Amino acid sequence: MTDVASATAELLADRPELEDALRSILAIDDDGPWTFDDVPLDSGAFGEIVSTGIVESVGDDTYRLRDPTAVRAVLDGASTDSGTDEPQSQSFDLGAVRHRLRTPDPVVTGVLAGLLLFVVVMRTAFSWSAVFRSEHVVLLGNDPYFYRFWLDELTRRPATLGSLPAGMRSHDVFMIASLWVGTLLLGGTQQAVSTVLTWYPVLAAVTVGGLLYWIATVSFGDRRVGFAAVAIYAVTPILAYRSALGFGDHHAFDYLLVTITVAGLVALVSESAAWRTATLRRATGVAAMVLGVAGQVHAWRGGPLLLAPLAVYITASVLFDRRAARDPLRANAWFLGALGIASVVALLAHGGLGWSPLFRAVTPLLIFGGSLVAVGIGVLAQRLELRARTVFGAEVIGGIVVAGLVWVSVPAVRNAIDEGLAYFVRTGSTGITETVSILSPELGVVVTPFYYLGATFVFGLVGLAGVSYRLVDVDRPAWLVLGAYGWTFFAAALVQLRFASQFGLLCAVFGGVVFVYLLSAVDLIEPISGVERTREATAENGSVSLPPLRTVALIAVVFLFIGGFGAFQTAVDTGDLAVEDSTYESSLAIDDYATATNTTWPENYVLSQWSWNRAYNYYVNGQTESYTYARNNYREFLGATEPGSWYDRLQEKPVGYIVVEPTVNDPFPASMQARLWSNWGSATETTAGLGHYRAIHATDDRKVYELVPGAELTWTGAPTETRTVQTTLTVGNETVVYERRVTAGDDGQYSVRVPYPGSYEIGSDQMTVSEAAVRNGESISV
Missing domain, CATH: 2.60.40.3390 (Immunoglobulin-like)
Structure with missing residues (x-):
């Protein structure tokens, strides 16, 4: 092990929270000399790194890593000799895993646990008495009894994943099968069915809250944004009542899979190691994307629509790669790999288990094919030095050609699109609430967003617009992921209110940014440093300290003022779901x-x-x-x-x-x-x-x-x-x-x-x- 590698290992042993700062320095160092203002560190931590000899001054207040390969090897859980020109693929070792599972910061753990407990309270407090009535467990709403029917059937007629009833296999099969596994773990009885359908939405909500915290923290380099995102998520009405205790519908499962997919993609794009290096984060990101993408098409009949943001993301990513003179194939290799594996898994579930109609199972493959076309255009544009505007035009033409080929050659997809359009036209005139627009004049252009999203709508939309504006000048792939999902689901919510909840997930993250910014604007907390940086600045392993009690009280009052209506509306909407x-x-x-x-x-x-x-x-x-x-x-x-x-x-x-x-x-x-x-x-x-x-x-x-x-x-x-x-x-x-x-x-x-x-x-x-x-x-x- 070289001196630089030894110094890096010793530094991380003493200060493990500096790992992601070192990863950011690695990414910046690839582009040449850099200054202190370019890195996500305060002066004390930066001075500590310089003192170890890992970083050296190269004049005019600029710095370089002495041995980037050695630093990267230590970060990725392996040691190499310096001097290797091309980073090699690395395997995982147990030490690296243990390093990532180190004892967490007690303050971070306590605050996050408290916020997740708040999520639980908002999902259980308003429905407990409506669900548990004498000897019966009464689910909320009407549709959860559909899933209760199928799970009850499976308790009476045991089956395998490949021999499920036909009516189940063509419906929300992955969700039902997953809940069935839960009932088997609890004994496989009708009582187990009631328990699973009652509590699964709450467990899913807690998991989503934890993932949103991680997404926000990694994307904006500030744990406070993660904390704020969870708090806002807790009081977003449409998310809260659709994952309430006893509301065993498909919504909570959809939110979980969407969030897993976003988290997986953020993990892939925020990894700073060389593109050929297989790191634990990348492996986790691939696994999350495969589960999320393949799971969504089999978990809900409308699941393929929830993959639309991926098409938007890859289209925009290639444009940003061209702007940064970055190789689009290397930049998107892990995304393509994850999407390709997800495509295979989705088709295997269809062909091997008989799950879902073909048009649903083939959707990831179609997006994968379109992504290959987009990346191919980007590679060609790089070689020909085409402008980003030209690349965008080529992507549009390529998308039209691919869509046309699919329309002609895959009748199942063509028929599904025809039926889908007819469904939207038909349901748009039924008066069913979730089929109207989030800005529906019938329900009230101003009132409707607040009724379903509370202040989260305003904060989230402002944050989405602000971050999107900043993307014009900065290179932040994680922001691009969130922006693609945010704008796509906002557009979908304009068509039908049913997608407002998916939009709400992104609003929670962007709302967290705006909330922290608001608190810093009134000098309650320090401003977010990560938002102003031009590159990724993660703080997921950093520590935080609690502000004075008076400041905490003032923050709580501000949050109550902003989120109070959402909490009140959550109680009202949850009550509306209760069986009278x-x-x-x-x-x-x-x-x-x-x-x-x-x-x-x-x-x-x-x-x-x-x-x-x-x-x-x-x-x-x-x-x-x-x-x-x-x-x-x-x-x-x-x-x-x-x-x-x-x-x-x-x-x-x-x-x-x-x-x-x-x-x-x-x-x-x-x-x-x-x-x-x-x-x-x-x-x-x-x-x-x-x-x-x-x-x-x-x-x-x-x-x-x-x-x-x-x-x-x-x-x-x-x-x-x-x-x-x-x-x-x-x-x-x-x-x-x-x-x-x-x-x-x-x-x-x-x-x-x-x-x-x-x-x-x-x-x-x-x-x-x-x-x-x-x-x-x-x-x-x-």
Whole structure:
């Protein structure tokens, strides 16, 4: 080991937090002499490095490393003799791994742990009582019951990753399979399913918070930005309530995979070792990108859209490489390698396990191919010394050519694009909240972003714009990654609000920069030095010290002022996701009734408002794969005025029970809504009564009807005379008089169908109707 190598090793043993500063010096030194202002060090640390002999002065306040190869070898966990012209690929050793796993700074650990605990509180405090109810675990929202259905199925019908049910393999298969593994670790029971779906969003949220801290710290060279990013992330409403305790939907899983992908890419671009050198950071970055990219296309049906920022990034990266006169192939080699491996993994999952349609599995490969084209253009531009503007034009033309070839040669992708465009057009007019723009005039151009993102929207957008502006003058690949993701997801959120949450992840990072800048502007803390530097300046291994208690209190007050609305909105939005007491109680009442009457699937299907249809059906029959029937029929049924034809139509499903809720406006008197909610199925002066709808449960805001054949009552009387048929019944806490009005035909024959057993009054006569007569559709003569 050379003297420089020994000095470097001794320095890192005493001051391990200087590792990333040395890596930055290595990168700067490659371009020639440099000054103190170019490196991410204070004067004390810089003087300490100079005193070791690692750095030497070359005149005019400029410096060079005495032996860059030796310094790089020590940093990468190996030792070499100086004098090697070309850095060689290095292997990992256990000492380097142990070095990276050294004891962390207690202040950093404590602050980060406290912030992650804050994330947990924001995800659990507002939903705990709504989730844990007596002996049941009640998930938030409607869609989590889809995943509950499939995980329950896997507990009843054990399978392998290659023999999953077809309906699962074409859906969010990677997410479901991952959660299934979690249930197996907890015993593989339905209770384990409930536990996993309840707690996985919180665990994912904590992991995302930790990754955002690392991303922000590495990208901006300041742990305070990382701390601020986690705090802002904790109170961003759309991120908080979509990863709340009990909200076992796909969102939290998507956020995790997106963040893993960003972290992996940041790790690759922030590594300063020679491009041929395999370091632990690069290996970790490749693994993260492979997991994130391949995972996203199989974890959610819209997963391929979440890879769009990668195409934006590589396009911009080649332009920045050209501006810096940097070899685009070397600069992007690890990115291309990671993307290529991810493409293979995604296709293997499709071909070997039957996961996901082809268009989803092939998306990483298409981006990889496009990236090769972009890098190839960059290499050619470097040799021909073309301007960046010309390179951009060539990239656009190349992208069009590649897209055209894919369109012509891959029908699966062409069909998927056609269906995707049709979906966006169709859902854009449905009124579903997540399908509108984040700047939707219907919801409010100003109000909507604050409602879903809080102050994070303003801080994040300002930070995104500011950092993007700085990129004009600086060479910061990590910023380029964040900018590509930020602008892409912002554009996507302008199309549909569903992407505002992914945009919120980037807003948390950029918002952290703005928050720290704001605190420094009012002299509460020191300014961010990393933002003003022209090269990467990481501080991920540096130590921090807590400011005075008064300063901490003032920072907390400033944060409360900025993030308070987000915290309040998180509580409100989480509450909106909770299954209402009346919905929960009604579903249990239906289940008890179905059990008592020995009604099983499919005769016990519950028709309700589609947005809660899965929740109702889970507790009654467990069949929650789809709410399509409810979405297509429920609203039309309530507005219908022909109960007979609708009874026949509902029997074809078959529908067992119908849940009716009150409306804000008075319904049309002849509609099923008015007949069932206001009239209890009885006749009025203007509308006929109903004979197939039997009320079985009622609260102040829910009424449940069972569809029954009904008993037919017949008797003879005076022609064309109208008689009243009625009975008294108790539903819930309500005592109701069910009444029918019947007019005899010209032959004096009366006929009326009734849905309730019991004693009926027909004028002065009495008639008893049995339960069997109602259920079997029997005819009873007086």
